[in-house]
Every structure is written in structure tokens, then in C-alpha cells.
Amino acid sequence: MERRIYGIETEYGIRYIPKSLGHLGPEETARKLFKPVVDTWRSTNVFLPNGGRLYLDVGSHPEYATAETATLRDLITHDKAGEYLFNDLINQAEDSLEDENLTGTIYLFKNNVDSADNSYGSHENYMLERKVEFAKLVASLIPFLITRQIIVGAGKTHPAGPPAWGTQPGISAEPSYSFSQRADHIWEGSSTATTRSRPLINTRDEPHADASLYRRLHVINGDSNMSQTTTLLKIGATDLVLRMLEERYPLKDFAVKDTATALRTISHDLTGTARFALADGGEISALEMQRHYLESARAFVEIKGEHHQDVAYVLDLWTRTLDAIEAGDFSTIDTEIDWAIKKKLLDAYIARGASGYDDPRIAQLDLAYHDIDPRRGVYNLLASRGQAKTVVSEQEIARAAIHPPETRAKLRGAFINAARNAGEQFTVDWVHMKLNAYPQHTVMCKDPFATESEDVQALIKVLDGIAPSTSWAPPFI
């Protein structure tokens, strides 16, 4: 596709630590966190004026889905806006807990595994053209996704060494560090399920667009990233591979024999050289496979040109990351790639006296890296000191918490604001906008690139005749 729509959905881990008496479990904490949302919107599943979706399903993982974005920079900005909105909710929830004489701290972690080893996800969405042969594209993309963790994983310590499959030859059972958080929790290549068998790609066919023209690729094996440059590489490299597949650029046809074994072998081998089996009886390493995709992408860009402002950076960071792994020297990427940024920090603590990756202080620091609090969160501290490179500004992120990107989200945001101003009940999803009292005017917007629509204007006009309710401002300002 010349232009693509992207979106990221993130599930967060939650914890409440009391400063005085009174304990709250994760579900109760999540409910407290969503109280201002429920007070304003009467639901824990809402679309916001910035076009994104904020929700709490059963369970205790608050979730934010970015609005559909048409550029990587917008995607990064809106992904970070999700953290910004949740930090605002945390402040409100802690204030109202104080009113109940509960003083404590609510923590949200943008990671993928909790202390009981439950895993939660970060899902990437890429719009594809329907005419592309989907099953073939998925099969060709899977080997790339299996090995992608070495460039964009979020890193994880394992105090007791790699889990059981760590008995693979060459992998020790010493306390260790892996590239990825999610790799130990994914079981197969593709399926329509997201939980039971946990695949790399969810193949449920819900395009959130004109189904005769488009499909949505739902990648669910990636780690949540704190680092903006890592997100840029994750989505940017995947987009390049998708482009090559869409345009039938010749790529080697790898088929991995056993997805789960390959994922775990790769994640727990920081040299990138551990070999895993291919279906044709051969073997390959993650470094070798990633080199193939990188060199192909570089040649492809030389022919086709750079289709966005960050292509050169994506290729450069991809190259430097593979070179760093090959050299065993991560100093060239330790401000840009999550697993390397975090490893540098943990290793510095170990060098200053922590016993190793099994030291409880190291586990604490690993977790604190993913704490989204702007002052306390360790990734955020590093970024504020210039030790983690950023792509978008704080101002852009704060703006994106309220304002939609230049896509269909703009229409949704305008409609939501107009309906709220008029005090009218409404229902929206990714495609529809409806005033509950005027269902005959329901608008369906199947073009996610659309930023203007006469139908939406007409719908907003329906509201003109309605007296504004008490002054309403978008929440979270």
C-alpha cells in the first residue's frame, strides 16, 4: 500500500501499594482508575475526542487503543498519549482514594508479564489491501516476526534462568536476560484465537474499513515498548517487510518448523547465533534471517525510494542493532533499543554490587523501567536525562491526548465533542457514529483515511438545533 493505516493496542499491568492501612487488589485498583471515565462516560469502554479507545475488560488490564494513524510519527505520539492519559487517571484516582482515607500509589506498567507469569499484550494493526493473498502473506511474514524480537524486544530478566525449554543445547540455566517478554508465551503462527493458543498473528477478519477493499493485519506477539525509537523500528521494519510481500519482491521463503521452540531459543540467546529448525530440514539463526530481511529491505528501498521521513533511520537502526548483536557490544544501540537500554542499566547495578540477574533489586529495577509515571518510571527518567532517545516531543504527546491524528479519527473526535457539547447520548465504534435519539442519521465511515465527510457534517448539524448542555470540556485536560 502506498499509504497505510496503523494502530497499537496496549494492555497495562496494574498494582496498588498502600502507604497506610488498606489493600486493593488489581481488579479493584483498575475499577478505581476507571472511576472518572465511568463518571464522565457511563462506561468502561469509551472512544475519546482524540479518536482512541480506552477500556477495561473483565480482569485487571487497563487497555488503550490508539486512533488509526497514517504516519509512524503519529502512531508513536498516540501510543505515548495513551500513557499520558493513564497518568492523568492515576492522579485523579489517587486523589479520590485519599478522600476514602486510603493513601497509596497506583502503578501502571507497560510490560507484558506480571510477577505470576501471566502475559498480556501489545497488538499492532496494519491495514492491507484485500487483493493481497492474505494466507500467503501471513505465512511469509511469520519467520520475520519470530526473529524480530532480537531488534525490538523489551528485554526481561529471568532469576532462575530461562523457563523449562532452556534445556536447549547452549542455553544455560543460570540467572539470565532475554531479548523478549512475550516470546515465552506465544505458541503458534496464526489462528483466530488471541488467548488459548496465543498465535503471532490473529487472523480474525475485522478490517474496520471497507471489507471489499481492505484487511487488517493483527500482530499480537510483539512486546510493548517504552522506547520511541524501538517502536519506530518495530513498526517501520514490519511495514517494509509488508511492502516487499505486497509487491511480490523476491524474498527467501523460510518456514520455521516449530514456532514456540524457535521463539524461545531466539529470545534466550543474546548472541543471535543459536540455530533453530526450518521445515525443510535446514537450520538458521535469528541474525542470519534478520540480515536477509534487512538487506532485502535496503535493496527494495533503493529501487522504490523512501516512502516516509524515517526510512533511512529505520534501516540504519536495524543495521546497527544486528551489528551490535553480532559484535556482542551493545553500546551503539543502548539509548535506542529497549532491551539494550534496560540491560545497560541493570548491568551497571550488577557491576556496582548487585549479585546478578537473580538479585531482587534487579527484578525491581527491571519492572520499574516499565512504570509509566513521568517522574518515577525508570525509562522516563533515562529519557529526561537524554539517555534514551526520543522521536516526538512532550508537547506533541500532550496534544495527542486531546486531538486526533489526520485520519478518520478526526471525524470521530469532532462528532464525539459535538455530541457531548449538546448533551446527546451517542454510540461510536471504529466505523460508525450514531446519535442514539436519531438512529436514522447513523453514519458509517469505511474509509480510514477520510478527514472530511459531508455525512458527518450533516450529523453534527443535527446537533445544532439542540441547546448546549452545561459546559462540557473533554476530560483529561
Ligand SMILES: Nc1ncnc2c1ncn2[C@@H]1O[C@H](COP(=O)(O)OP(=O)(O)OP(=O)(O)O)[C@@H](O)[C@H]1O
Ligand atoms: N482500517 C484499519 N486498519 C488497521 N488498523 C485499524 C483500522 N481501523 C482501526 N484500526 C486500529 O485497530 C485497533 C483496534 O483496536 P481494538 O482494541 O478495538 O481492537 P480489536 O482487535 O478490533 O478488538 P478487541 O481488542 O476488542 O478484540 C486500533 O488500534 C485502531 O487504531
Ligand SMILES: [Mg+2]
Ligand atoms: Mg484489541
